[in-house]
Amino acid sequence: MTEREYNECVKTYADNVYRFIVKNLRHEEDARDVVQTAFEKMWRNREEVDAQRSKSYLFTVAYHQMIDHIRKVKRIHLKEEFSEGSKIQDRPANNLKKVLEEALGRLGETQRSLVLLKDYEGYSYEEIGQITGLSESQVKVYLHRARVQLKDYLVKIENVI
Amino acid sequence: MNITRHNYEEYFILYIDNELGSEERHQVESFVQANADLKEELDWLLQSRLVADDSLVFDNKEQLMKISDAESIKTTNYEEWLLLYTDNELTAEQKTTVEKFAAGHPAIQEELDLLQKTKFEPEQALVFHNKELLYRKEEKVRVIAISWRKIAVAAAFLLAIATTAFFMINRNAGGVSAEIAAGNSPGEKILPVKPGKSTNVTTDQNPPMAAKSSETKMGRDETIINELLAIRDKKTAGKEKNSRPSPLLIKEDAPVVADNNSVKKKTNDLPEPKYNPNVNKGMGEDNPIAKADIIIDESLTNSKENIQAPVVTPGNSQSLNHVVTVASVESIDDTDAAPGKKNKLRGFFRKVTRTFEKTTNIKATDDEDRLLLGGLAIKL
Numbered sequence: 282m283t284e285r286e287y288n289e290c291v292k293t294y295a296d297n298v299y300r301f302i303v304k305n306l307r308h309e310e311d312a313r314d315v316v317q318t319a320f321e322k323m324w325r326n327r328e329e330v331d332a333q334r335s336k337s338y339l340f341t342v343a344y345h346q347m348i349d350h351i352r353k354v355k356r357i358h359l360k361e362e363f364s365e366g367s368k369i370q371d372r373p374a375n376n377l378k379k380v381l382e383e384a385l386g387r388l389g390e391t392q393r394s395l396v397l398l399k400d401y402e403g404y405s406y407e408e409i410g411q412i413t414g415l416s417e418s419q420v421k422v423y424l425h426r427a428r429v430q431l432k433d434y435l436v437k438i439e440n441v442i
Numbered sequence: 443m444n445i446t447r448h449n450y451e452e453y454f455i456l457y458i459d460n461e462l463g464s465e466e467r468h469q470v471e472s473f474v475q476a477n478a479d480l481k482e483e484l485d486w487l488l489q490s491r492l493v494a495d496d497s498l499v500f501d502n503k504e505q506l507m508k509i510s511d512a513e514s515i516k517t518t519n520y521e522e523w524l525l526l527y528t529d530n531e532l533t534a535e536q537k538t539t540v541e542k543f544a545a546g547h548p549a550i551q552e553e554l555d556l557l558q559k560t561k562f563e564p565e566q567a568l569v570f571h572n573k574e575l576l577y578r579k580e581e582k583v584r585v586i587a588i589s590w591r592k593i594a595v596a597a598a599f600l601l602a603i604a605t606t607a608f609f610m611i612n613r614n615a616g617g618v619s620a621e622i623a624a625g626n627s628p629g630e631k632i633l634p635v636k637p638g639k640s641t642n643v644t645t646d647q648n649p650p651m652a653a654k655s656s657e658t659k660m661g662r663d664e665t666i667i668n669e670l671l672a673i674r675d676k677k678t679a680g681k682e683k684n685s686r687p688s689p690l691l692i693k694e695d696a697p698v699v700a701d702n703n704s705v706k707k708k709t710n711d712l713p714e715p716k717y718n719p720n721v722n723k724g725m726g727e728d729n730p731i732a733k734a735d736i737i738i739d740e741s742l743t744n745s746k747e748n749i750q751a752p753v754v755t756p757g758n759s760q761s762l763n764h765v766v767t768v769a770s771v772e773s774i775d776d777t778d779a780a781p782g783k784k785n786k787l788r789g790f791f792r793k794v795t796r797t798f799e800k801t802t803n804i805k806a807t808d809d810e811d812r813l814l815l816g817g818l819a820i821k822l
Contacts, residue, residue, distance in 0.1 A: 324578050428529070428557060431560035
């Protein structure tokens with residue numbers, strides 16, 4: 282991976298990795314630190330990183346960095362996701378989104394990561410397995426379990442409303 | 443193949459295990475017919491064979507089967523198909539099959555819609571600000587290969603510069619001292635120093651100065667004169683700030699007062715008094731101190747008179763007309779320049795050392811306050 286490819290990778294994937302991490306950690310500054318560390322690691326190992334697989338490498342490093350961070354800090358601050366104005370403008374959509382965010386927060390770290398990797402980045406089970414270090418079957422089982430849990434939460438909330 | 447009563451057992455076993463060809467099997471059967479007593483033994487062996495029990499079957503083989511086509515979606519396993527559909531893990535054909543299946547079952551369709559709602563969309567507004575923090579630029583290390591020839595040329599160049607600088611400093615220092623010795627009076631005649639040129643040395647009685655005349659101590663006297671000139675140069679250095687550095691010059695017939703006994707003071711590094719007449723107190727006539735500066739001041743102010751024929755007047759009736767040779771003048775310059783140069787260099791090195799120690803916090807001098815230079819490293 283050349284300097285140019287690395288900087289192109291920053292330009293293309295920095296936001297993606299940041300979204301993935303910040304949604305998991307729900308702490309912007311910590312997410313920035315994790316993203317910075319991940320890119321720093323990729324820069325140090327750029328000789329071994331294939332430019333074609335840079336995104337996968339980046340997410341792998343960032344994921345493990347995030348797991349380390351969670352274990353180390355044990356600190357999760359729930360961030361107020363939405364402004365008051367946006368709530369007024371599109372209340373139904375935001376309500377669903379908010380409910381989903383809450384449901385996501387109820388998932389375990391691994392399940393949450395799997396859902397985000399699947400939905401945000403569209404990775405396959407196999408690719409998610411490579412990133413998280415799980416087998417394809419484990420990814421499938423965990424992800425399906427998480428999805429059912431999310432669905433059940435939506436059903437429960439709708440029934441309450 | 444020849445079956446006998448000695449080797450029939452091996453053939454019987456091969457026959458039972460179905461390891462013989464049709465011709466060999468036929469030979470075994472013929473042998474048994476010919477030897478009826480062995481037929482019972484073959485039957486026993488045939489009965490020892492195990493036969494598979496077809497009644498034993500594995501139920502629910504569907505659980506082990508892999509989903510290979512969309513036709514296998516049923517009301518019993520549709521959930522996994524819906525999840526795979528939601529995770530976009532199906533082919534286009536399989537997706538179509540699932541959609542058709544769900545369309546035929548309203549409850550399943552509702553569940554599929556619900557699962558579709560659990561999908562997260564990335565928030566485009568959430569971006570990593572200050573991406574400049576992440577950008578990197580490679581630091582390319584330039585290695586400049588220097589051959590030994592280039593090093594040699596550089597060393598020779600430095601040596602030449604150092605040598606030139608050394609002589610330049612020496613010449614400047616000599617020029618200053620000579621000019622100081624000559625004075626800066628207007629109209630003063632300044633002559634270049636020539637080898638062999640002699641100057642008279644005067645001594646004066648008042649202020650007391652002693653110049654012991656002794657022809658046998660001529661060399662010693664010259665040394666003493668040099669010392670006195672050095673002292674005088676030190677004193678006049680402050681006054682002569684405006685003096686221009688010039689080539690090695692000396693004022694013609696510049697009166698110089700010397701004391702042949704003042705050699706003893708050479709070892710004393712204390713600053714010389716300028717106009718202190720008490721300097722000679724208690725020293726007696728045998729050890730007078732020259733008052734070179736006073737005479738020199740006169741020479742500076744009355745240069746015209748001094749140009750003529752400076753008279754040497756012994757202070758204590760011991761007249762001496764010392765001749766200061768050019769060599770001695772040069773030695774004056776040398777003795778004069780050396781301390782000044784040393785002081786300049788010392789001051790320079792002290793400044794450098796202090797700066798180095800401030801910036802690096804490393805003591806650059808040893809216990810005896812000596813600055814150690816060296817350690818030049820060149821990567822090849």
